[in-house]
Amino acid sequence: MLSGRNQSDEGAPTTGRMQQKRNIQIIEWEDLDKRKFYSFGVFMTMTIRATVYPATLIRTRLQVQRGKSLYSGTFDAFFKILRSEGVQGLYRGFLVNTFTLISGQAYITTYELVRKYVSQYTDDNTVKSLVAGGSASLVAQSITVPIDVVSQQLMMQGQGEHLTRFRLNLNTETGKKKVFGQTRTIMAQIFAADGFRGFYRGYVASLLTYIPNSAVWWPFYHFYAEQLSKMAPSDCPHLILQAMAGPLAAATASTVTNPMDVVRARVQVEGRNSVIETFRQLIKEEGCWGLTKGLSARIISSTPTAIVMVVGYETLKRLSLRPELVDSRHWKYFGDQDGWLTWCNDNQEVEHN
Secondary structure, eight states, rough: OOOOGGGGGGGGGOTTTTEEESSSOOGGGGGGGGEEEHHHHHHHHHHOOOOOHHHHHHHHHHHHTTTTTTSSSHHHHEEEHHHHHHHHHHHHHHHHHHHHHHHHHHHHHHHHHHHHHHHHTEEEEOHHHHHHHHHHHHHHHHHHHHHHHHHHHHHGGGGGGGOOOOOOGGGGHHHHHHHHHHHHHHHHHHHHHHGGGGGGHHHHHHHHOOOOHHHHHHHHHHHHHHHHHHSOOSSHHHHHHHHOOOOOOOHHHHHHHHOOOHHHHHHHHHTSSSSHHHHHHHHHHHOOGGGGGGGGHHHHHHHHHIIIIIIHHHHHHHHOHHHHHHHHEEEEEEOOOOOOOEEETSSSSSEEO
């Protein structure tokens, strides 16, 4: 997720970079109508989650299965689930997973507030992004892990039920009772087997997955945006470069952190206590290739998320401006060479070196 920046914070300007004669107005946290921001944010996040959820479910089943005992790959899993379980099978656990919207909003809030706090001590954008991203992941995962534990157990029902400790009697649950009864049944089984601690199984693995993922994403995003800006024609809209850089960074981060994501999924679904032992067994049974399980599905699911995160977040902030700012300013979009979004007043002057 991106926030605007003042270019004067980044040191001396370089040739070809858009410069300012007067202060560029950045949409900061305090400029937002928080009610609009969270309302639009929830709608945007919900739309994306509904779109990518089937890929998330497939990724989980691929990561947990032994070898290729059930599916040979992402597309094989997709068609097998669709044939045997229907579209509903691709959305097992989705209702529970929607509660991660809470963690999504917590991530956004933490990211913006920590970034603002770190700005008091350094102007280095990479440092601000790394610290804010890592802190946001820590807060979000503390909320997300219990939801993930339950939703992943629901994902594994159907064709994957033999891979998990907990089972549902799907034939006896119908209608509304089926939707909510399954969640209650899984939660009761988890609590009976492991107590409250069971809902935080894989917490350490999740932190080891998502904090580095957030930390890796930002530097690579800047790198790809810079390289694309060098290769693209001078009249190419920066928004297009940003839309390309985001998914490339997401694919890179997913590749780097996927081994730990496989371990995380197995710890949570199989009920293991040790991250190290799970990692060793995975290597012993399936070799290094086992660490790539679900990678393609993960990249597929992260691509639209990255595009929206890069392009949509600043638009979301613009739509969420406090009413008095909307009435008093006429905003225009400008993109700088580093791939950042800024909005400035019509009355302000900008020039190119």
